[in-house]
Amino acid sequence: MDSVSFVFALLKIALILGFLVTLTAVLTWVERRQCALIQDRVGPNRAVVYVPGLALKLLAGGGGLGLGAALAAAGMALREHPKAMVVCFAAAAVVALAGVVGAVRVPSGTVGIRLAGMLHPVADGIKFITKEDFVPPNGDRLLHALGPIIALFPALVTLAVVPFGDTLAVQLGAGGNLWSRLAHGRIGWADSLRHYHAAVPRFGMPTLSPDLLPVPLQIVDLDVGILYIFALAGTGIIGAAVAGWSSDNKYALLGGLRAASQMVSYEVAMGLSLVGAFMISSSLRLDDIVRWQSEHTWGIFVQPFAFVLFLATAVAEQKRTPFDAPEGESEIVAGYFLEYSGMKFSMFMMGEYMELIVSSALLVTIFLGGYAIPFVHRDGITLAFGDRVLWQAALPHVALVALSVLVFFGKLLAVCFLQLFIRWTVPRFRYDQVMRLGWRRLLPAALVNMMLTGAALIAVDHASAGIDQALRIAADVCNAVVVLGFAYGGVAFVRFLASRPKPQQELLSTSAQRAHAQGGAHTSPMQA
């Protein structure tokens, strides 16, 4: 591995691990917020950091002015590019103004910072670290230690094969090592469109010209792709089973057994539910699957049943409500991690949330187009239905790649939000219902989906040119539906944000109705 690839590998690892750990903390906050919203409570807001107002004033003013000065200096350095210089100067003015306004607006007394409850994950972390470490004296010490490690490690490394953006082409100047080229400004992005157009075809991998380095935006590009994810997800099961077994506790043992039994059951259905997608794209590499969706249409339109099956099995694999019998607190206290304290307990929880993120990433990659955007390809925007091109516009390479990365993480966050919401919507299943759903419903459904996909694929591959053309138009219509749906959703969301909340009062009981008829009951501040 040469130094350039090494630097990029390090950057990608830092991005993915940082994203995972940060999002895990944020998701715990989102989950509490959702719960509070649904139950009409305040939610997390009690973690406060008290800061003297003067320090905040200095921070805002100094930070704004300092950043503004740095931006202005950057603008001066970019004198030869007038557009960039204007942008830099405008940004400098805005940042400096914001800093000054912030410094004036901050009250001078002590200020309590709550960040809408975002400090709760931090408070949790401090609490976990300062807890007493408990190891059951009669348990298996080695297995008890291995439990949280085996549960967390696979969840951390699973995202390695998921592409989080389109392949980035880096233009390397000739001669010298990386550092000297960097120092002399001889390394840059292949953003001159003419140059990039020749090097990178619209579909397929970039051809290797000597000074163009393709950097796939995934940590490692394995042929086995999704099998790597299944293998590591399977390892996570051992963590739960070993933790329950070694804890010297009946509840923990039962929880570990339930967890292992449930996870292996749903792993079969999960593995088979994705086979249809592999048949269509003829590859296990996730990048190929995204590329297929970019050329045709999103996977959810060609494999709708598989999407539902995979979503159900993914929630079951994470042992989250409604599939949380392994940790059902009303029956077996906390299940397999009952005898863990402090950060070791937290490692199981982090592993669970990271599995949620990973399964959301898989859902996005296989069914929701991954980093691909409808009608956007490597050469820009092409609005076309079948062979009829309606509108075309070229976009610079860096903009396209940056857009693909943003789109991937945006989709990922949306699916994470959806998966969190399932928890507050569906009550817990009984264990026999869980097993019945897995073996007698989802597994046969996955097999049927596979055979139907096979028959349909054979028919499509042998279809006449007219049907082929019709299918391509249908695919583009699906893409158009996605675009219109997102446009409508965006408008609806903005209107929702702009609308004033309506005070609602539902009189449920007859006594409340009577009180209302008599001019209302007295309320006290304590009733909030």
Place this chain on the structure above:
Amino acid sequence: MLATYAPLFLLFAVAAVLVLGLFFATPLLGAKVPPNAEKMLPFECGAETTGSRHVKLSVKFYMTAILFVVFDVEAIFIYPWAIQFRTLGWVGLATMTGFLATLALALVYCWKKGALEWEH
């Protein structure tokens, strides 16, 4: 070969450092409270524990494990076929129909024999 897998091993190393750091955080930095006999008991919501902790378990868990091994190995046979499906065409579909029919037969047999029953 090594060039392909090198970033993966790098990721493994970083993740291992992270996991071990979290694992040793509480034992090293956490509160040190001397143990007492009651605290060291298995937690069963305050009730005193009786008998062996490794209780006899339902045979259903064992059955599920065996079924998992059978069906997951079948899944491994299906993946290479799925990748080659579009080149194999009709022949591939017919062959796999035979294989899946056998698999479905096994599932129906387990079902009828009651191996998938968790109700009682």
